[in-house]
Amino acid sequence: MGLFDKLAGWLGLKKKEVNVLCLGLDNSGKTTIINQLKPSNAQTQDIVPTIGFSIEKFKTSSLSFTVFDMSGQGRYRNLWEHYYKEGQAIIFVIDSGDKLRMVVAKEELDTLLNHPDIKHRRMPILFFANKMDLREALSSVKVSQLLCLENIKDKPWHICASDAVKGEGLQEGVDWLQDQIRTIRT
Amino acid sequence: MSAAPAEMKEHAEANAKWLDAHYDPVANLYTFSPCIALADLQGDGESKLVVGDLGTGLCSMKLKVYRGTSLMSENTLLDLPTGLVSFHMDQHEPRTPAIAVASGPFIYVYKNLRPYFKFTLPSLEVNPLEQEVWSQAKEDMIDPMSLKEMLEGIRDKADIPLSVRSLKFLILDPKEMEAFVNLHKQQPIRRQTVITCISTLKKNMADEDAVSCLVIGTESKDVYILDPEAFTILSKMSLPSAPTLMDVTGQFDVEFRITVACRNGNIYVLRRESPKPKYCIELTSHPVGLVRVGKNVVVGCAQETLQGYTQKGKKLWTVYLPAPITAMGLMDHHSRGFQAVLVGLANSEVHLYRDKNLISTIKTPDVITSICFGRYGREEGTLIMTTKGGGLMVKILKRTAVFEDRDMAPGPPLAQSIRLNVPKKTKLYVDQTMRERENAVAMHRAFQMDLSRLRLAVARAYVKALESSLTPVSASLSDPLKMNAVVQGLGPSFKLTLNIQNTAVCRPVMNLAVSFLYDEALYSMRNAFFQIPLLVPGLNYPINTFVECLTDKGISDIIKVFVLREGKSAPLLTAHINMPVSEGLALN
Numbered sequence: 001m002g003l004f005d006k007l008a009g010w011l012g013l014k015k016k017e018v019n020v021l022c023l024g025l026d027n028s029g030k031t032t033i034i035n036q037l038k039p040s041n042a043q044t045q046d047i048v049p050t051i052g053f054s055i056e057k058f059k060t061s062s063l064s065f066t067v068f069d070m071s072g073q074g075r076y077r078n079l080w081e082h083y084y085k086e087g088q089a090i091i092f093v094i095d096s097g098d099k100l101r102m103v104v105a106k107e108e109l110d111t112l113l114n115h116p117d118i119k120h121r122r123m124p125i126l127f128f129a130n131k132m133d134l135r136e137a138l139s140s141v142k143v144s145q146l147l148c149l150e151n152i153k154d155k156p157w158h159i160c161a162s163d164a165v166k167g168e169g170l171q172e173g174v175d176w177l178q179d180q181i182r183t184i185r186t
Numbered sequence: 187m188s189a190a191p192a193e194m195k196e197h198a199e200a201n202a203k204w205l206d207a208h209y210d211p212v213a214n215l216y217t218f219s220p221c222i223a224l225a226d227l228q229g230d231g232e233s234k235l236v237v238g239d240l241g242t243g244l245c246s247m248k249l250k251v252y253r254g255t256s257l258m259s260e261n262t263l264l265d266l267p268t269g270l271v272s273f274h275m276d277q278h279e280p281r282t283p284a285i286a287v288a289s290g291p292f293i294y295v296y297k298n299l300r301p302y303f304k305f306t307l308p309s310l311e312v313n314p315l316e317q318e319v320w321s322q323a324k325e326d327m328i329d330p331m332s333l334k335e336m337l338e339g340i341r342d343k344a345d346i347p348l349s350v351r352s353l354k355f356l357i358l359d360p361k362e363m364e365a366f367v368n369l370h371k372q373q374p375i376r377r378q379t380v381i382t383c384i385s386t387l388k389k390n391m392a393d394e395d396a397v398s399c400l401v402i403g404t405e406s407k408d409v410y411i412l413d414p415e416a417f418t419i420l421s422k423m424s425l426p427s428a429p430t431l432m433d434v435t436g437q438f439d440v441e442f443r444i445t446v447a448c449r450n451g452n453i454y455v456l457r458r459e460s461p462k463p464k465y466c467i468e469l470t471s472h473p474v475g476l477v478r479v480g481k482n483v484v485v486g487c488a489q490e491t492l493q494g495y496t497q498k499g500k501k502l503w504t505v506y507l508p509a510p511i512t513a514m515g516l517m518d519h520h521s522r523g524f525q526a527v528l529v530g531l532a533n534s535e536v537h538l539y540r541d542k543n544l545i546s547t548i549k550t551p552d553v554i555t556s557i558c559f560g561r562y563g564r565e566e567g568t569l570i571m572t573t574k575g576g577g578l579m580v581k582i583l584k585r586t587a588v589f590e591d592r593d594m595a596p597g598p599p600l601a602q603s604i605r606l607n608v609p610k611k612t613k614l615y616v617d618q619t620m621r622e623r624e625n626a627v628a629m630h631r632a633f634q635m636d637l638s639r640l641r642l643a644v645a646r647a648y649v650k651a652l653e654s655s656l657t658p659v660s661a662s663l664s665d666p667l668k669m670n671a672v673v674q675g676l677g678p679s680f681k682l683t684l685n686i687q688n689t690a691v692c693r694p695v696m697n698l699a700v701s702f703l704y705d706e707a708l709y710s711m712r713n714a715f716f717q718i719p720l721l722v723p724g725l726n727y728p729i730n731t732f733v734e735c736l737t738d739k740g741i742s743d744i745i746k747v748f749v750l751r752e753g754k755s756a757p758l759l760t761a762h763i764n765m766p767v768s769e770g771l772a773l774n
Contacts, residue, residue, distance in 0.1 A: 027231075027564055074566065074585055075521060100254045100563050103205040104582055111586070136256065 015064040018181050019086050023112065024093030025105050026072035029130040032164040033093060034058075034069050037174060052076060053083075060178050067091075077108065084117035089177055090125045094143055096161070097134035102146045109147055113155075124180035125152070126173050127159035133166070156180050203546055203587040204569065208255045213578035215250065216240045217556050219475075219513050220383065220431075222570070224560040225272035227251065227299065229280035233561045234258060235570060238267030238287055249287060251299060252578070254563055259299050265289040269384035273398040275414045281395045288381040288402060293412075305417045310377040310406060313346040317375055320352075324371040330363035349377040379406035383432040383446075387411060390439040399438050403429030403446060409456060411438060423456050425463060431476040433483070443497065445483055447473035453485065455497065465499040475514025477527050484527045484539070486511040492529060492539060503542040509533035512574075515557040519567050524589065530554040530571070538589070545589045552577055654756070666690045667721075671747055671761050677768025678735040683728050684747060684761075688721040695721040698758070700729065703746040709765070710734045718749075735768035742767045 022030045031047050031054075038058045050071040058065050068083050070076070090112075094105050112118060127149065129140040140161040144150070149157060158176045162169035221238035228234075235252040247263040249270075269288040274281060275297070285296040293305040319336045322328050328336070337352050348356075351370055358366055382405055386398040399420060400412040405428050411421040420438065427450035436442030436458075444456040446463075451472045454463035467485075475486030482502065483495045490510055494502040513530035517538065526540040534553050538546040552573035562568035567583030622629065659668050666689040674681040688695050698718040702711055711733050721727060733745065742765045748757035 025564075077585060098254060098563065099256075100207050100580060101565055101582070103207050104565065107205055107584060 015059060015062060017064045017066060018088050020065050020067045020089045020091055020177070021080070021083055021087035022067050022069045022091045022093065023080055023108075024072050024128075025095065025098075025101060025108065026074070028072060028093045028095040028098075028105075029128070029162075029164040030072060030091075030093045031069055033091070033128060033130065033162065033170060034067050036164055036167045036170055037065075037067075049073065053079065060174060063178055063181060080112070081115055081117070084112075084115055087123065089123055089181055090118075091128065091173075091177070092125060093128045093130050094147070095131050096129040096137040096140070096143050097131045099136075099138065102138075102143070106147045113152065120154075122155055122184065124177060124184070125155055125157040126177045127157065128162045128164070128169070128173060129159055130162050130164055132161040132169070133163045203584055203589070204548060204581040205584055207565075207568070207582045208580040209551070209577065210255075210579075211551070211573070211575060211577040213572070214239075214576045215572050215578050216242060216576050217572055219515055219556040219558065220269040221267050222556045222558045222572070223270055223272045223285070224558060224562055224568075224570070225283045225285070226561075227272075227282060227285070229282045232563050235558075235562060236270060236272060236285055237572070238263065238270040238289075240266055247289075249285070249296065255580075261296070261299065261301075263287065263289060263294070265292075268381055271384055271386050271400070273386045273400065273414065274395055276397060283395075286384065286400055288384040291378045291380050293381065293384070293400065293402070293417075295417075303417065305412065307379055307381065307402075307404060307410075308419070310379055311346060312349060312375050312377050313340060313344050315340050315344060316348055316352055320371065320375055323367055330367050331360070333367065334363065347377075349375045351375060379404045379408075381405075382429055385432045385434045385444075387434045387442055387444075388437045389414065390437055392437060401432065401434050401444060403432050409444060409446065423461050425454055425456075426450065427452065431473060433476055433478045435478060445476065445478060445497075447476045447485065453483070453495075453499075455499065465497075467495055467499040467501075469493070474511050475529070477514050477516045479516065479525050479527060484514075486514045486529060492527070492542075494542060505539065505542050505544075507531060507537070509535070513554055513557040513571075515559055517559040517569070519559075519583070521566060526589070528557050528559060528569070530557050536571070540589070548581070550579065554579075654760070659759070665695055665751065665758055667695065667749060667759055669747070669749060669759050669761055671763045673763060673766060677766070680733045680735070680765070680768075682731050682733055682745075682763065684731075686718065686721065686727045686729060686749070687725065688723045690723045692723055694723060697752045699750045699752065701748045701750055701757075702731075703748065704733075705743050708735065708737050708741070708743050709745065710736055733765070735765075737768075740767050 022034055024030050026049065031050050034056045035043050035047060038056060050069060053068055053070045056067045056069055058067070068087065070080050070083070092109060095101070127144070129138070129143040131137055140159050144159045149159065158173065160169050160173045162173065164170065215237060217237050217239055221240070223236045224233045225236055226233045227236070232253065237250045237252070239248040239250050241247045247266055249261040249263055250257060251259045267287050267289045271286050272283040273286060275284045282298065284302065287294045287296070291307040294301060295303040295305070316337065319333060319340070323333050334356060337348065337356055341348050341356070355363065355366055381402050383403040385401045387401050389397045389399055397414050399414050402410050402412065404410070407425045407428050409423045409425060409429065410419050412418070413420050425446060425448060427448035429446040429448050431447040433445040434442065441458050445453060446456065447453045451469050453467040453469065453473060455465040457464045469485065469487055471487045471489035473485050474488050477484045481497050483497060485493050485495065487493060490507045492505040492507060496502060507529065509531040511529055512532050515528045517526045517528050526538050526545065529537045529539060531537060532553055534550050536548040536550060536554060536557065537544055550571065550573065552575050554571040554573050556572045558570045560568065562570060562580065565582050569581040569583065571579045573579065668687045668689050670685050672683045674683065684700065698721070700716055700718055702714045704711065711731065713731055718729065745763045745765055747761040747763060749759040750757050
């Protein structure tokens with residue numbers, strides 16, 4: 001890092017870069033959430049199932065996020081673990097209307113938390129209980145119960161209900177994530 | 187003590203493969219495997235569970251559709267469903283499948299969960315005599331009692347069975363008969379059969395969402411193939427018995443194969459362009475489940491066995507099960523290319539078999555009555571089971587689950603099934619075989635000639651031995667004697683013991699002498715000739731003498747012993763003693 005960059009950093013002109021992994025089952029709304037977080041001129045209108053993964057960038061007041069938007073389809077889920085090392089935070093998206101696959105989400109989360117690249121790192125995890133607009137959707141409390149989130153002791157985590165299509169609840173989550181990353185860094 | 191950890195291990199093992207997604211023990215769902223299907227009914231990428239619910243008795247038969255963990259819709263069915271399939275009727279977009287429910291002689295077709303079409307099986311031929319009798323009743327020419335008598339006569343004799351109306355009439359009380367006749371006599375008689383099983387057959391494309399024909403088996407021992415759009419009968423095939431279970435593969439316009447398990451305990455294979463069964467598998471007990479895995483057919487039998495057959499009816503293997511079978515289904519995981527047979531058992535277990543190997547066991551809280559594996563919701567590997575108590579259970583195959591191909595059940599070790607590397611037939615072997623095949627007659631003659639020569643040589647040698655009394659048993663009737671000789675000692679001096687026995691019944695033998703013949707350069711004997719005392723019949727006389735070996739070259743020779751009668755030159759008996767090498771001299 002050059003002197004100028006450092007200076008810009010101190011003055012808050014240049015934002016800190018942070019890598020975030022966006023994980024969750026297929027059709028849970030990962031790409032929609034990332035799309036909503038991007039500046040309105042960069043948003044796309046039609047969201048299609050992600051193949052492999054895609055890299056998206058967006059900025060908040062103090063951080064510059066690089067998001068690895070991973071595909072949630074069963075056959076691509078084994079790609080997730082290759083990116084655990086690079087990630088400094090995780091966004092885990094859950095379809096709160098899909099009661100049947102809550103066990104699958106829990107299974108994937110447990111596998112994730114027990115992975116050697118994740119297990120002993122204190123990285124913040126943000127959960128979005130997405131699709132809260134659905135009539136049969138479970139509350140964020142119920143989702144955290146079903147996923148046994150209370151067992152996560154060594155990592156800061158936060159769950160918020162969201163509706164990615166309308167953009168509700170997303171800002172709250174991202175603000176929490178930003179705070180966490182700042183506290184860990186300083 | 188040891189059972190508990192083993193059970194826990196087994197439980198953990200099953201947990202390592204399946205996630206318990208949903209279990210509702212009071213779903214009030216009573217059904218069996220032919221009445222359960224998974225289909226993307228709305229074309230939204232989420233598969234729904236379609237169940238023909240048999241209800242609890244004569245009522246509450248329903249067509250139920252589940253989405254996720256909740257019931258999405260219910261349609262009342264008029265009669266008990268015997269089978270349910272989802273199939274694509276046409277090429278229209280969006281590609282949503284229709285549901286066909288077989289019940290009684292009808293097939294009810296639902297599109298978008300609304301009744302769309304009702305197909306009725308063609309009625310069967312009615313007995314002309316029965317027709318005649320009823321037309322007489324219609325014109326009031328005969329009273330109900332004589333109608334009953336005539337119908338009973340027809341029932342006992344005729345080739346064509348009576349219609350349902352006549353059978354119902356025959357079981358009525360005499361006082362109800364009049365009203366029954368008056369109510370029904372105006373309608374013409376019809377004889378209907380019922381559907382026993384239903385399946386689908388792709389019309390001319392093998393795609394997942396290609397248009398399919400319906401294939402139905404009926405109580406009248408027929409199999410019909412129906413056109414998916416017009417519901418006309420495209421093909422009709424006959425079986426020797428009523429079908430109960432059916433599996434269909436192939437395409438109607440190309441080549442297809444219908445495997446049917448029948449009520450007579452046989453399995454028949456029907457093919458295109460053959461109105462009669464092509465192959466027949468005769469089972470030892472009745473089939474209760476039929477699943478096709480690849481090109482093989484796996485049959486569950488009432489005798490608690492699972493048997494594998496090729497599609498031509500050759501038996502491959504048998505597996506003995508711990509309990510009777512309650513449900514069978516195919517586990518076909520497309521994206522992993524994994525196929526296995528799910529067998530629900532009466533001891534509340536589900537066994538998973540790949541070929542004859544038991545690869546996984548699932549314990550269930552209740553006995554399961556139907557089983558179905560496929561895409562449910564958005565999850566590809568979903569196992570759906572309904573229980574005897576009306577429960578619904580959904581399990582999801584873990585992404586990380588691995589099935590070992592090894593058999594879990596104890597049995598012969600793996601090494602036993604490794605094939606030995608037996609060399610192929612060599613050129614020499616082939617040449618010899620060819621030679622044997624070409625010259626069989628000549629070889630046989632040569633063998634016979636040599637055999638005859640051998641027999642002749644043996645006979646000559648025997649006669650010679652007898653003539654010169656070279657045998658240790660005397661052949662003459664006057665002096666039946668037996669002798670054997672034993673050599674004792676290491677050398678150079680040996681002890682010879684001759685055991686002589688008179689084998690006659692009561693006559694003693696006298697005036698015998700023993701003489702030895704040997705090479706005098708090798709051996710010396712103190713007494714080479716001596717008299718034998720009187721031989722009492724039956725007793726064994728050991729006669730000892732000593733031999734000294736003279737040579738130190740480590741060679742040995744034969745000493746001949748003759749038993750002689752005084753005044754006769756030919757010996758009675760001869761014995762050859764193979765002398766051992768003198769070890770005493772060799773040591774010096």
